[in-house]
Amino acid sequence: MKHFTTVNHIDDLDSLLLLVKQIKSDPYSYKELGTNKTIGLLFFNPSLRTRLSTQKAAVNLGMNCITLNLNNEGWSLEFEDGAVMDGNKAEHIKEAAQVVSQYCDIIAIRSFPTLTDKEKDEAEHVIHSFLQYATVPVISLEGASEHPLQAVADILTIQEYKTKQKPKVVLTWAPHPKALPHAVPNSFIKMMQKSNVDFVITHPKGYELNPDITKNSTILYDQDEAFQNADFIYAKNWSNYNDYGKITSQDPSWMVTTEKMALTNNAKFMHCLPVRRNQIVSDAVLDGDNSIVIPQANNRTYATQAILTKILQDEDH
Amino acid sequence: MKHFTTVNHIDDLDSLLLLVKQIKSDPYSYKELGTNKTIGLLFFNPSLRTRLSTQKAAVNLGMNCITLNLNNEGWSLEFEDGAVMDGNKAEHIKEAAQVVSQYCDIIAIRSFPTLTDKEKDEAEHVIHSFLQYATVPVISLEGASEHPLQAVADILTIQEYKTKQKPKVVLTWAPHPKALPHAVPNSFIKMMQKSNVDFVITHPKGYELNPDITKNSTILYDQDEAFQNADFIYAKNWSNYNDYGKITSQDPSWMVTTEKMALTNNAKFMHCLPVRRNQIVSDAVLDGDNSIVIPQANNRTYATQAILTKILQDEDH
Amino acid sequence: MKHFTTVNHIDDLDSLLLLVKQIKSDPYSYKELGTNKTIGLLFFNPSLRTRLSTQKAAVNLGMNCITLNLNNEGWSLEFEDGAVMDGNKAEHIKEAAQVVSQYCDIIAIRSFPTLTDKEKDEAEHVIHSFLQYATVPVISLEGASEHPLQAVADILTIQEYKTKQKPKVVLTWAPHPKALPHAVPNSFIKMMQKSNVDFVITHPKGYELNPDITKNSTILYDQDEAFQNADFIYAKNWSNYNDYGKITSQDPSWMVTTEKMALTNNAKFMHCLPVRRNQIVSDAVLDGDNSIVIPQANNRTYATQAILTKILQDEDH
Known part of the structure; x- marks a missing residue:
């Protein structure tokens, strides 16, 4: 598995569920897998279960976990190609995604829809921008149109x-x-x-x-x-x-x-x-x-841990 | 020790203080105790000493530490029983406390008083709601009426x-x-x-x-x-x-x-x-x-570390 | 190296750059150096590269990393000597810096200039207050007049x-x-x-x-x-x-x-x-x-990791 931003990214659901169940029965069985690996959790929106369970899943795998609230801790991001950046957006997604890719082995993003611009929401504007420019696997922590x-x-x-x-x-x-x-x-x-x-x-x-x-x-x-x-x-x-x-x-x-x-x-x-x-x-x-x-809600931890496991395993190859 | 939200929870102060002093003299002596244990720090209010010293204490014990600012990172919480949730509160404490209990082995909460509703403050409305619904030990990082x-x-x-x-x-x-x-x-x-x-x-x-x-x-x-x-x-x-x-x-x-x-x-x-x-x-x-x-202020670290040690030791039995 | 808040703190650039390159070629070579060491990252301003790369650098060294957004997570700070604190500032830098020094082995601060008070900015008002009162090494994550x-x-x-x-x-x-x-x-x-x-x-x-x-x-x-x-x-x-x-x-x-x-x-x-x-x-x-x-931008991690390495090595002597 390279990315996980839609249910469509699941090739073999049965084998994924076997892995989830194995991890749930022994959550620390892959604790070496994440050694010296960092996941960056980028939040544009509030989160309780996703935020906590993803951190838990990452730590269960021995990963280092960095969280960033993009709205107030980082810079406001520009997503439009060719934008003349003379307004309030300080950084373009092109740089942000490439830079974060150098610090993190996996990037996970939560970005809710506008609910006003259907086309942009259905295009998964934000998550797809990360997919386009990031050079590491990208996970959705709930996008505009999916919460896989x-x-x-x-x-x-x-x-x-x-x-x-x-x-x-x-x-x-x-x-x-x-x-x-x-x-x-x-x-x-x-x-x-x-x-x-x-x-x-x-x-x-x-x-x-x-x-x-x-x-x-x-x-x-x-x-x-x-x-x-x-x-x-x-x-x-x-x-x-x-x-x-x-x-x-x-x-x-x-x-x-x-x-x-x-x-x-x-x-x-x-x-x-x-x-x-x-x-x-x-x-x-x-x-x-x-x-x-x-x-x-408890199963969120093990679901996420299985996805991270799949991604880390496939990265190693 | 099960919970620690009031000084009343201290059964034997002398033995607790012996433990605090022992930990202060050798802060990493219990570093195995927290392996694969997670503490969730939930903040409704600002914190400097408590926030940093609790993280330090947890890490000294080998715990994983997750912090959450409930006002802006999570969902606003409803605390009233039987509430018809048609307003701005997105999540009821009943779910939040039970869910966080599944991701965290200890929940620690900072929640200041209203200073307008004496009855609610004296009932430790927020902390007692966590005590009521959480299924893991609860620690006060300063409640409405105590800062143990x-x-x-x-x-x-x-x-x-x-x-x-x-x-x-x-x-x-x-x-x-x-x-x-x-x-x-x-x-x-x-x-x-x-x-x-x-x-x-x-x-x-x-x-x-x-x-x-x-x-x-x-x-x-x-x-x-x-x-x-x-x-x-x-x-x-x-x-x-x-x-x-x-x-x-x-x-x-x-x-x-x-x-x-x-x-x-x-x-x-x-x-x-x-x-x-x-x-x-x-x-x-x-x-x-x-x-x-x-x-x-320095003693905050060792006091908290001793309380966490007592709780983790008693959980193990 | 004791502190790193200006390029002037570099005694021997050539040896520093040798260290940076060595670390870049083998980022985990000093992973024992940070055992049981904590770095506190204090942010008065937004940060993406600095925030993430410093966390990455610290973790690469085996350090524990605590971040604090001073504007909304902690208390607003008073910096003036002799202030009668009857306004909105809840805590004086004298206490804050000394207290954080007890929880953290290194303090790192981001504090942008006012761009209205030249004298204060050139005096590096905030960073110099930490230098004055902290009892541990201080690193600039971008100050008013330097970003070393x-x-x-x-x-x-x-x-x-x-x-x-x-x-x-x-x-x-x-x-x-x-x-x-x-x-x-x-x-x-x-x-x-x-x-x-x-x-x-x-x-x-x-x-x-x-x-x-x-x-x-x-x-x-x-x-x-x-x-x-x-x-x-x-x-x-x-x-x-x-x-x-x-x-x-x-x-x-x-x-x-x-x-x-x-x-x-x-x-x-x-x-x-x-x-x-x-x-x-x-x-x-x-x-x-x-x-x-x-x-x-990728080099930010290794530059910071080398500075942390120098400081930790010199602390040990």
Whole structure:
């Protein structure tokens, strides 16, 4: 594996998941792999799980970890080719990416979408600029349109908790007071399409995600119907994709409640976190026995550690 | 020791102080104890000594140290049970504490009081929420009503500099331009009450601290009388406790000066730092031979290292 | 070497450069030197290269590295002697420097100039306060009037890329939309004056730097004349030194372009970065084969690592 900025970068999901499970059972088994290797974590946006679990994963591998908040600790970056830099941007991504590549063996970046410029977001403007100019492997800590490390933790969690060969997994939209990115649902959908699951997406009409991503998946506009016989309910809000970045529904009837969960096959409840209580999901569901959001978050460490392991191993060759 | 968020968590002060002294004489003696252990330092507020000395203490024990500024690097946290999270708080403490517990073997938190909501502050709203939901040991890096790591460094410093079996220790209020918390005086008072010292508190009338804490201690409203024969003067400002969080006096006659120190038994001058020069204490006293604020700050490292050692040792059992 | 806050602190440049080259060829050769040693990196200002390369250098030496953003993570500092601290400054540099000296074996500080108070900037107000009160070695990560770590990387780069015994090196002013410090040109000039190079400074009339620094160097007001036969072009903006901190020219004809570079002896192009594209230098030059700004930035790690090595070695004696 060279880079990891999209679920598409996974060649062989089964072997990756074997590695994740092996690492989870013995987290320090590759502790020599990272000796004298440095990972640079560059944040344009807030992060709790990703920030901490990536540091943990790197240290478990014996790596040195440098974090940088690009908005206030570094220089503001220019991303446009040919820019006349007479404004507030002090450094061009061309130099920044090449320079950081000399100090770090892996560069990891968190960069949320604008939610106003669809084309730029879909082009993964920031992450792709790093991919273009960096001379070392690049990892997404959540980009504008994907959050692939989350998706690896998600499928691991589903494999750990499933009670049948091919479980039914439902991704359901749920209401939220702010306009949220499409990165998590996009990567989750891609991951489900690679997995042996019966996968259904449900959301209000008009909240269709990028059809290039969803095209192979069943979409239902009736949440109750979608929940029938589900083994896993994965809740997530996203803003409107067609009316890009807008909130066109906050319909509270889409909140995941005990009543909704009663329609399922005793389904486990999943969410990437952070989650808005009593907006996305009721307290009763989130605090209930079927909620697996905490072990799901724990799997972030091992998912990331496996990706780092793959990259370091492939660098050595 | 399971948690350390209050001086009350110290079962056996004598044995703790023996450990602190042993660690100070040989700071790397427990360097294997922290192998593959991670401490997460979560800051809601500024910190210099606590931030650096805790990192130093952790590294001296061979621990991995992850710092997070919760206000700008993570998500804003909701602490209320049953909250409908439709405002600016993105994550509930229930999830945050459980998730961080999976990445960290110890969680350490700095969270200052509101100084407007006495009940919430006295309940140690933030730290107690972590205690409630975290599944690993929790350490206070200064909470709303206590700063117990400071108090351990304080008693160590007194033991190192005392010239008689039972020295006279005076905690004196001193003026300050801002409303300050009660955490440092509260923990210091609790620590003095556990120690073999002749302890006196002095402050202007009306500046009484929580009577549940001070009830066993002598309070004098005459600073000059309190200073008589003192071996240690511990200066500290705090805001009014009864007229909660208000500044009701900035009386400059309470500043610790050379003239005031002349009333003592050649007392050592202590302060937790940061200290306002020529408000709390005159330059002459702070820069004088009897000021021990710098070695007092140095003891922060060893106090914290001993607490971490106790927690790691008890985790292993 | 005790401190490193100015190029003047270099006693023997040749032996330093031998060490830098040795470290560059084998970066982990001194990995035991930093065992149980801590460096504290204190930032008053943004930093990318310096922040990352110093962390990398420290870790390459086996040191523990603690970073602190003084503006938002610590307390605001008072630097004036005798100050009555009744304003917004919570801690005096006297205490801060002494306290940090107890937690760290080396203190490194980045502190830009005011560009309004020439006297204070030239006195290196902040760095000199740390030099005065710290009890451990102090390193400049760019001060008000010098950036000596950059200058070590610069001379190393020139030595690596020169094709004749005594190359011609030209420091040229170039236009920039913001008022920039004099630190980089000052340290570069001092370094060139110590080196076996034919050195020329060129800038518009009125943009003379501190004559105490430039007095031994040739200054030309005609950029084209200066570029004749040059082997290295080092571009840099600085604000007016005489009309202190002002921008009195943004003359675009001083931008380094392909046409200008054609006047040279196939010169290499250097800049300390970050650089404003199409202000300081055209895209064509910066992206061209003769641009060595990226390897120049890479040398920051080894320059810093050599300085840390010298300081740690001298501490041991």
